[in-house]
Amino acid sequence: MRRQQVAALLWRAALAAALVCGIGLLPWLSGTDPARTVLRARSAERDATPEVLADIRDQLGLDAGPAHLLGQWLSGLVRGDAGQSWISGSEVMPDVLRALGASLLLMAVALLAAVLTAALVCARTLRLGARRRLGGRRAAGTGSAVLAALPEFLLASVLATVVAVQWGWLPALGWYGPQWTVLPALALGLPAGAVLGRLLDDLLPGAFAEPWALSATARGIPGRRVARQAVRRCLPALLPNLGLFVVGLTGGAVAVEQVFDIPGLGRTTLQAALAQDLPVLQAGTLALVLLAAVVTVGCRLAARLLTGPALRDGALSTLHRPAPPARRVQPLAYGALLTAVVALGLPRDPLALNTGERLKPPSLTHPFGTDALGRDMLARVGHGAFDTLLLALGISAATLCTGVLLGLVPRLSGALVDTVNAVPPVLAALLVTAAVGSGATTPALAVTAVGWTALAAHTSALLRQERATQHLAATRSLGAGRWYLLRRQLLPAVLPPVVRHALLRLPGIALALASLGFLGLGAQPPSPEWGLLLAENQPYAERAPWTVLTPAAALALLGALSVTAAGGLRWGGLPRGGPRWRGRRTHTPFGSEVRAPAGPPESAEDERRLTEAR
Known part of the structure; x- marks a missing residue:
């Protein structure tokens, strides 16, 4: 060891x-x-x-x-000397430490906002699970998917314009005290919390169906306590992604730091990269790598403390059961609406200029209004769908395959995930540009190079817990080989939640491409790519909000379509309801071990017996 x-x-x-x-x-x-x-x-x-x-x-x-x-x-x-800045001539180490301190404070407040958002997303699932009315359903709606698809820089601009400027409740620019952390923390924490909440909501039904939860309910333990322990049971699988969020909120908050004029580490690193101020760039990147290492060690220790001896003894039950049949109405409705928008926009010319129609509100002639150059927004959204959707789908497929393959070998990918995640997408784009030159493929390569890390961490965490399950130990004792276990037991349990995770990140990939285009490293005007439309029309958000709301609504619709389409994703390798083991002793969060009941009730007779036991 x-x-x-x-x-x-x-x-x-x-x-x-x-x-x-x-x-x-x-x-x-x-x-x-x-x-x-x-x-x-x-x-x-x-x-x-x-x-x-x-x-x-x-x-x-x-x-x-x-x-x-x-x-x-x-x-x-x-010797503790990181050199002097090539641009300002000042000492690098004090500047980087100040920027790191500002980013850590912002990260802490944003993480608090993310945790509260995740709790709201999972509130209905926890309530139904505590009352034993979940029935294998995932209760989170598509509102969390829409929130997860909101661009951080757009959310930051809206908060700064509405809350700070129009209402005057909080300050908008600068970094002078606790009040200045609220709006940027909300801009960062709300989308991150929605993603974390969806991931947790994906695991909770399996936790409530485990033998320890049924046994606790039969013994009359209050539902709130069972719900708290269900969250604790699911946290070890989420901690790696939570660690990635911590590092991402520290070094990847470039757009939010730019909007609110925050002297954070992400903004400092970006400015150094654009100016090729190597001492500052190297020190900032090294600080992010060290932060990623510290966070990873902390997450692993926390996972061991939460799981206890069950992970070592192979006494866990699988959290991943085949999903119930999908609700086909919602994805069909979202898909039809998105298709209708694209079909109505394709016959129109996205490049036709009409200066006399600048920033016109929606009307019969222009259903989505016009932009600052008089171009029809419906046409631009419709034509930009191909660039946005095809490229985002291709990158999502590549990151999913890479993440799953590397996640299956955690000894090799663990350190690689931490190191790559410490690289902001903008810096990755600059490195890709330096290696292969600028072009249309540069943003795709840059986003692919860093986008697989969350999926690999998710795969490794689920695989680690799945290998400690009772049914896998029993199958191994019967002589099953590694290939059989991987193909028939591990992959059927791990792949569906990871694929749902990849689909949840689909709008985020489109936004990452947009941010690179905004910095001159991706799609360039007059391309109607959706993210670029957001970046171009951001200065007119207060005067002509439709120029920003239409591409944002298209991205949110894409997020809702992705989540609802993946909500019923099923895999035939495991029996419905998960493996059932009668009379086995299993570790439980309430004590050392209890004798587990047969499994989740699958009939009216089982439900009647459970009610009598209560």
Whole structure:
């Protein structure tokens, strides 16, 4: 065991070193002149004469090459010195620590908002489960899916405009005290909490159907206590994704920090990446990698404490049972509505300009209104559906396959997930651009490179718990091989929730592509891509809200369609209701162990017996 821990630590250190070295080589990989980039960042009006560029190279030591600069930076880092900024000339370490402190405070408040949002999403499921009226259903509605599909920068703009400017309840810009954390924390925490709530809601029916929950109910234990222990039973499978959210809320909150003018680590790292200020960029990335390592260790310790000896003894029951038949009305309705919008927009010209019709509200001529150039919004939404949906679906499929495959080998992917998740998508896009050049495929490669981490972490967490289930131990004792267990037991239990997770993230992938296009690394005007429509029309949100609401509504409709279509996803490898084991002892959150009943009631006679036991 100690040898494995040492190997994992060395693997993690090697990945962090490779990432830092890759960032140190960024200007040379991209083929740009670092001296010219630094001069443009310092003073855009100054001419880039050979003498000026030579003076900058001499000041920064660029002529010595990237290896010398990287070695000098690492040697100073050992002494606690991260060097000086190439742009401002100030010490890097104090600036990065201040930015990290602001991001950690924002992350803590946003995480609180996310937890409260997740609790509201799962409230109905917990209430039904405590009353034994769940019946295998997932009670969360499509409202949480719509909330999860809301763009963070759009939510931040709406909160800043309505709550701060129009109502005057809270400050909008700056970072001067606790009041300034509320709006950005809500912009970050509400979508993240909706995603976490959907994932938890996906696990709760299985927890309420476990033998310990039925036994506790039969003994007359209050439903609220059973519901609390059901949440505790599901948390170990969610902790890896919660850790990824923590790191993402710290380093990936670039758009929100830009809207609210917050001097956080994400914004500092982005500005350093665009200006190729390597000392600041390397220090910021290293801080994110170290934060990811600390959060991962904390999540693993918390998972062990919550699960207890059941994980070691193989005494768990599977949480993943085949879903009930899907409600076909909702996905058909959402799909028909989305199809109708696209079909009505395709005959119209998305590039036709009419300056006399600028920012016109919705009417019979323009059902979705017009934008700042007089272009029909219905046409732009309809034509942008192909770019948005096809690219997002392709990236989702690639991230799902990559996440599942790497999640099946957690010893290899654990450290890789932590390291890659510490890289904001914008920085990943810059690295991809430096390696393969800019183009239409750059944003897709960048989002794919970082988008698989949450799915891999989810797969590994579910696989770890599923391997400790009773039915798997029994099947293994009968002589089943690894391939049989993987194909007939593990994958049927793990794949459906991971696929639902991937579909829930489908609108987020479209938004990630949009954010890269907004920064000049993805789709460019006059492309009608939905995310780009949000970015283009954001300045007119107060004057002409329809220019932002229409593409946002299309993304929210896409999120609702994805979740409702995946809600009834089934897999035929497990019997309906899950494996049933009579008379076995099983670990329970209420004590050491109890003798489990037969399993979930599947008939009126079973329900009558359970009622009599109560």
